[in-house]
Amino acid sequence: MPHAVKTFRPALGAGSVLLLVVAYLVVALNARFWGVVFDTTGLAGLHGAKVVAAVAAALFALTLLMLLPLSLRWTFRPGLAVVLLLSAAAAFFIGDYGAVIDRHALASVYATDAREAGEWLSLRMLAFIAAFGALPAALLWWVRIDWRSAPRELWSRLKLSALAFALLAVAAGVAGKDVASLLRNRMELRHIANPFALLAANLSYLDHARDADRPFVRIGTDARRGDVLVPSKRPVVLVLAIGESLRAASLDLNGYTRDTDVDLHPLPIVNFGRVDSCGTNTATSLPCMFSDLGRAAYDDAEAKHRENLVDVIQRAGYEVLWIDNNTGSKGLAARAKELSAAEGADPSRCNADGCHDEVLVDRLKTLLPTIRRDTVIVVHLLGSHGPAYHARYPAGFAVFQPECRTNELQTCSDAQLRNTYDNSVLYTTHVLAEIVSLLGEPSALVNRMPIEALRCRARRGHAGAGACPEPDVSPTAAVDPGIDAAMLFVSDHGESLGENGLYLHGAPYAIAPDEQTHVPMLLWASDRFAARRRLDLDCVRRGADRPLSHDHFFHSVLALADVRTAARKPALDLFAGCAPSR
Template sequence: MPRPSAVPRPTLGANALLLLTVLFIVVALNARLWRIVFNAPGLDGLRGIGVIAAVAAALFALTLLMLLPLSLRWTFRPGLTLVLMLAAGATYFIGDFGAVIDRHALASVYETDVREAGEWLNARMLLTIAGLGLLPAMLLWWVKIDWRSPLRELWSRLKLAALAFALLGIAAAGFGKDVASLLRNHMELRHIANPFALLAAQLSYMDHARDDNRPLQAIGLDARRGPALKAGDRPVVLVLAIGESARASSYSLNGYDRPTDARMRALGVLNFSNVASCGTNTATSLPCMFTDLGRRDYEDGVAKYRENVLDVLMRGGYDVLWLDNNTGSKSLAKRAKEVRAGREADPTLCNEEGCHDQVLVEQLRATLPTIRRDTVVVLHLLGSHGPAYYARYPKAFAKFTPECRSNQLQQCSDLQLRNTYDNTILYTDHILASAAELLRDDPRIDPALLYVSDHGESLGEHGLYLHGAPYAMAPDEQTHVPMQLWAPERFAARRGLDLPCLRGRDKRPLSHDHVFHSVLGLADVTTAVRKPALDLFDGCTTPDATR
């Protein structure tokens, strides 16, 4: 019996194959962009068709110009394969989580760890990348390419470049104002145009992350301790707890209809209900809240060469210890002492999905008896880090059920997702209260605890999940964060805190800009870089404590 002949491999010119690849990317890997464009109000009739055609032409032209440098004979298939795989991965996050692709998103990717990266893996993600990236790449390698002489290939690419510029010119001339209006009303479009947004984000990230060997800029050289917490008395222990992905609207102290923070409420915590984050991801918000630059003037490339509040605290006579159960201090504690949690720290609290935040309480428990000097302890919580919310808390804290026991959030109902996220807030409340009780029960020290989250979290509102939206278009769920102060009577009396005065400020508009200055105010460290207008405690201390 004769063997069936193999399917013959088609032969295409390099230009034709490149154009087909661009067309596939524009049509198949930009589903969310097209949903937004087709549903945009005002795009009716022939004018609307023209605007949509202009968007398609512009995106096609930009993608073609982006891929042209990869169309040399030896980089053609490998380069386009890489683009297809990366664009397919971006399509998954853009489509399933409502994510955007900018330098902040790439910073979160580059600064993650193996545990955090592993939480993203699931069957849907792998199938998306395989179907929209790997399969087209296999077809790309299967098709034969009819290569011509180098000069003819170069000439043909120049003609493609001319075609791309012509398409851009026609789109701009005919519907430029309409497209500009569409982009103004839907700012996310420029961050989800795939793969152009990937390239723009990568270039922006490289520009901000470059190391030009600038010297470290010292700040607060005049820092000194005030009279209220002068060194030599009982050690002062200030705990600065940094939350992860906690949104203010999920706290009962902020009006939520569930008792997610009952333990801290019972401890008499001061709750500040109107606090805005500096960014919508850890890579931005964490260093931003520790610097004196403020959100308006914050730049990664400036902050990384500038001392932060921990340096000023050390200059004011405090020891600083950073205890981390997240992805590190982002170099904030490089001049202090940093301890990272790991499975070896406590096997009962850690597994392949990471450690529960109780490991930080145990590290604090072991540290307190060793403290002899005034000390600031930073607890960097894993908190409510998604998408695997169910992994953030032990089963004993699954108070709200049914849960979403998956990292594929779209497969869970709104109720399941809300329940699971609320359980993470409940567990964070337990961690904060446990730390406060440890401090309260140690009679050798004068303690206080300030808690603030790095950013908020979207749980499907407006079609968005997780966090990381550009700040200008970020919803309130991603920028409105909790902040709480626990100050027992013995600390308040020594520092001269007027607690009724502070309670009167609980609804005042605050932001991460206040953290740097308020931490120095709470620690009674005087320096010219501390701005009283941004110090939450300024005006709420007794006169003899602020001399």
């Protein structure tokens, strides 16, 4: 009989395997962490080596303490395998996109939908997780664990705990002051220490998500319509257009070298050029701007159990409708009417990555003629949501070439990435102009300017643009939509396109670059609306360049809609002094 082939499987003690996993995590899955450390000035020579050794000891000790609870016999392999897979995924996003791991980032992850999550998938990501997560996890299951008696295993864990605390003590004693200074000056380190940042972010997220049974707080209970914008036979329609990932620096209105907002040029837009966002991701910024709390006092858990701008406007007598082409209202329209623009949309406007934002325009075309009472409509755009910027606009808006036709941004050049993002901005501003044209703006040339002229004009400053001929556009008579309307547009947050090695958004606010926090805000009002509201638009323009923030949104919308309530703060009203407030 042939002899059975024996398969060699090394046997190691559980403590030894645990130490190997910790060492692997610290060394192999913290490339960006160590890159930041080594890039820090003042760490040369023997002194620098001492500081780096102290950081390594501290990170090793913290990771060991974090994994010790998983070292029970029944949780050892499955628990460490999950840690390896999650840490590999975190390392990919930290390394390739310059992402950070905090509770705000996790809030975005937990609030995403299947379509949005699918956009992040790529062969590169799957290969990375397989090589740096799945393969080590497979090795963990392959190796034989030499389990000893319970008392001896307990003694082993106590010794490992003592080792961890000893390493922390040595690190603090040898270079504690230098490590503290390093963490203070390079604040991103605490959010990219893998997997420690994952644990800290999840604990912080759970802490903010608890207290589900806390009392629900009503605000603006005294809200009422003012004496200026009184109901009449012509309904008032106020459109609140909420953008996605649009940064102020990418608009010609704010000095950009490309006309990415060419469709807005003919319109009497008021541009608020110095607006800071409440957060750097949608899960934070969207509910924050609709809240009365303001960025300094904003808390996710409190906001979820508190009324918002939608509730106050409804209480004052407006009908409120939320039309969404993004990931939903995040509960903001829970007590109003919310519908998805993608449902029943024209198939030609949609693809595997979702629907283009003109589905919102299609909905408005159908809806506006049916309005008979004063209404506030929130349109939530998909805008420039990354990483699949190329999926955000139709082929006709691929003005800037070459494009980045993938969600694997690291495979594209900086020029390709910027071209594709700018194309998405060009399309977003086109959609805004289309909305304004539906609301009754007679000077809007939307859908009447030939696409060739649009492309040429948008490429100002782009290589090979040249002079653009004037479009042969015949004036058309303005169509009165029978409503008195205004539109206020603001983006939820900005976007990084590789500046300082950062991509996308979601950086901790304290260290977030301007590209992620400086957002556009635009106002358009019809002549009839301005007259009824007695709104001096020239007065508004004169103050449009002062420093502003999302904190102004709640109070300014109430002012624009002429809603009187003690919850409205005049100091945060964009229109104070330019329209009657009493």
